[in-house]
Amino acid sequence: MTTSPVSEAEPDGGRLRRLSRYAGTVVQLCWRIGPGLALSQLAVTVIGGLLPMGTVWATKLLVDELAAGRTDQVLLPACGLIVLGLAAGVLPHLIAYLQAETERRLDRLMQDRLYTAVNGFQGLSRFENPDFLDRLRMAAQATGGALRPITSGLFDVGRNVITLVGLLAALAVLSPLMAGLVALAAVPALVALMSLEKRRTRMIAGQSAGIRRQVLYSSLITDVQAAKEVRLFGLGDFLKGRMFGELAVIQAGDRRLDRREALTQSVLAVLSAAVSGVGLMWAVYAAVDGRLTLGDVTAFAAAVAGTQAALIATVENAAHARQALSLFGYHEQVTSLPDDLPSPRSAAALPALRRGIELRDVWFRYDDSHPWVLRGVDLTIPHGASVALVGLNGAGKSTLIKLLCRFYDPSRGSILWDGVDLREVPPAELRARMGVLFQDYMSYDLTAAENIGVGEIEALSDRARIQAAAGMADVHETVQALPRGYDTLLSRIFFGPEDEDDPQAGVVLSGGQWQRLALARAMLREGRDLLVLDEPSSGLDAQAEYEVHRRLREHRAGRTSLLVSHRLGAVRDADLIVVLDGGRIAERGTHDELTATGGGYARLFEMQARGYREDAGVQ
Numbered sequence: 001m002t003t004s005p006v007s008e009a010e011p012d013g014g015r016l017r018r019l020s021r022y023a024g025t026v027v028q029l030c031w032r033i034g035p036g037l038a039l040s041q042l043a044v045t046v047i048g049g050l051l052p053m054g055t056v057w058a059t060k061l062l063v064d065e066l067a068a069g070r071t072d073q074v075l076l077p078a079c080g081l082i083v084l085g086l087a088a089g090v091l092p093h094l095i096a097y098l099q100a101e102t103e104r105r106l107d108r109l110m111q112d113r114l115y116t117a118v119n120g121f122q123g124l125s126r127f128e129n130p131d132f133l134d135r136l137r138m139a140a141q142a143t144g145g146a147l148r149p150i151t152s153g154l155f156d157v158g159r160n161v162i163t164l165v166g167l168l169a170a171l172a173v174l175s176p177l178m179a180g181l182v183a184l185a186a187v188p189a190l191v192a193l194m195s196l197e198k199r200r201t202r203m204i205a206g207q208s209a210g211i212r213r214q215v216l217y218s219s220l221i222t223d224v225q226a227a228k229e230v231r232l233f234g235l236g237d238f239l240k241g242r243m244f245g246e247l248a249v250i251q252a253g254d255r256r257l258d259r260r261e262a263l264t265q266s267v268l269a270v271l272s273a274a275v276s277g278v279g280l281m282w283a284v285y286a287a288v289d290g291r292l293t294l295g296d297v298t299a300f301a302a303a304v305a306g307t308q309a310a311l312i313a314t315v316e317n318a319a320h321a322r323q324a325l326s327l328f329g330y331h332e333q334v335t336s337l338p339d340d341l342p343s344p345r346s347a348a349a350l351p352a353l354r355r356g357i358e359l360r361d362v363w364f365r366y367d368d369s370h371p372w373v374l375r376g377v378d379l380t381i382p383h384g385a386s387v388a389l390v391g392l393n394g395a396g397k398s399t400l401i402k403l404l405c406r407f408y409d410p411s412r413g414s415i416l417w418d419g420v421d422l423r424e425v426p427p428a429e430l431r432a433r434m435g436v437l438f439q440d441y442m443s444y445d446l447t448a449a450e451n452i453g454v455g456e457i458e459a460l461s462d463r464a465r466i467q468a469a470a471g472m473a474d475v476h477e478t479v480q481a482l483p484r485g486y487d488t489l490l491s492r493i494f495f496g497p498e499d500e501d502d503p504q505a506g507v508v509l510s511g512g513q514w515q516r517l518a519l520a521r522a523m524l525r526e527g528r529d530l531l532v533l534d535e536p537s538s539g540l541d542a543q544a545e546y547e548v549h550r551r552l553r554e555h556r557a558g559r560t561s562l563l564v565s566h567r568l569g570a571v572r573d574a575d576l577i578v579v580l581d582g583g584r585i586a587e588r589g590t591h592d593e594l595t596a597t598g599g600g601y602a603r604l605f606e607m608q609a610r611g612y613r614e615d616a617g618v619q
């Protein structure tokens with residue numbers, strides 16, 4: 001379960017300190033997005049806060065002058081009331097505009113901070129950590145709008161506090177006892193509302209895992225990729241049942257808290273009505289006795305009601321601000337995380353490969369609770385040589401590639417590029433020297449040209465290079481035959497409204513066609529020092545596979561490459577074939593050497609070859 005950045009288990013003092021720190025950061029951010037905007041908000045806050053007290057006092061003066069028959073004295077309070085009324089009418093609109101503008105600017109800044117931070121994580125470990133992903137999801141929700149209870153809430157609290165102090169001061173002038181009573185009656189309200197709020201925060205944190213499961217089940221029901229199996233296996237009702245099971249638990253928690261809240265709010269309403277009633281009776285009898293004027297009674301009734309409303313609003317504002325601060329805490333956590341790969345001591349540029357890449361006693365596991373995936377791998381990929389990596393499922397082949405790209409650092413041992421430890425190399429420098437086709441490549445909802453061009457962003461508009469790469473991956477003719485050639489959008493999701501009725505606006509490719517596009521993307525980086533291809537032909541038909549491997553063979557000649565494939569026929573002409581078994585190198589050599597030794601490789605090769613011979617009816 002996600003740990004909330006504002007944990008309920010944390011002592012109150014620590015929690016308060018942390019929340020205050022977050023509030024301070026939000027204030028700093030608001031200042032950064034526009035000092036003028038912040039100052040304007042402050043000005044309208046002070047004016048807005050003083051309005052109720054001014055109105056109460058002007059009303060009292062007006063009523064007193066009228067009751068005393070001093071009609072020549074009524075003009076000033078009457079004009080005052082008109083001006084205050086005008087201000088009360090205009091101010092909310094001004095406040096709404098200023099708040100909306102603050103939210104817009106804050107939203108941009110928050111998203112900039114968040115996505116800059118996420119782009120700055122150079123490894124993969126964070127993205128495979130469910131706890132981090134949960135925090136990221138929460139952090140992405142902390143947009144300008146979600147922080148309204150803090151940004152405008154702080155001003156609202158300020159305005160309400162000014163109103164409160166002003167009205168209590170007015171009450172205190174009329175009756176210090178009554179002012180004290182009204183202030184005292186607020187204490188239980190304060191405690192009760194804060195405790196409700198605490199429960200709500202705890203409940204939200206507790207529901208996090210359930211909500212994630214509910215979202216997962218509901219997205220499986222609507223997911224286009226899951227749709228085939230969901231229909232074939234009739235999983236719709238099963239998934240819906242699970243989704244509703246989670247929803248029922250979540251809603252039961254909400255219901256319990258809503259009931260408690262309704263009860264508490266009702267008790268508080270009775271309490272404030274009682275205080276108002278007692279106060280009003282006292283004021284009426286004091287007026288009868290001549291201790292209060294008619295204006296005093298009017299001012300008193302308005303001040304009691306206004307004070308209670310301002311108090312409840314302040315507590316509610318504070319409660320909502322607390323929730324928003326907790327959300328902001330996720331944003332702070334994610335944006336303040338350091339890079340997941342240790343920075344090299346000196347960020348020197350990586351020279352072009354001259355001698356080769358050496359894995360020296362490399363041990364790796366995904367984290368301390370996982371078993372070892374690579375166990376003491378010693379391997380050299382000489383410059384200019386084509387090396388093939390083969391092995392059963394789960395042997396660790398893709399993991400080894402991820403280490404070569406420095407998505408992780410080895411747990412023990414090291415990987416050396418011409419003798420330089422990859423840990424000393426900025427990952428971006430290393431990756432700029434490689435072309436890689438991953439086994440789980442991406443299919444982008446972009447045009448065909450862009451799907452290839454993103455392989456080297458500078459070549460995005462270089463059609464000649466894109467076409468040459470497509471040719472190498474044997475996909476040029478396929479792309480040219482698309483309705484808009486290289487400009488065809490490879491998506492039925494993403495096109496603009498103007499293309500809605502055009503069936504050619506976006507097309508769906510087959511699995512093998514996508515794979516060839518991904519291969520073209522890797523081939524766009526053909527000039528790089530190391531080409532890594534993880535199962536480049538797994539989804540291709542026999543003819544395409546033959547053609548692609550023929551071209552790759554030509555292409556690999558004299559270049560440094562690492563090829564992973566389960567089809568041993570495709571790797572037989574590699575300069576070196578390495579068999580990985582359970583994270584260790586079990587065999588290594590050329591195809592002829594390995595078949596001559598009669599080991600695991602020879603057995604697997606023979607098995608595959610026999611399969612083809614039997615399919616072809618040859619004994």
Ligand SMILES: Nc1ncnc2c1ncn2[C@@H]1O[C@H](COP(=O)(O)OP(=O)(O)OP(=O)(O)O)[C@@H](O)[C@H]1O
Pocket residue numbers: 128366370373391392393394395396397398399400439
């Ligand atoms: N992100 C990950 N977190 C934890 N374990 C992982 C992760 N990725 C892979 N593994 C584990 O590491 C082992 C090796 O996986 P890897 O993908 O490297 O094997 P492979 O040889 O490429 O297999 P295949 O031939 O099926 O592609 C497997 O046991 C797998 O469960």
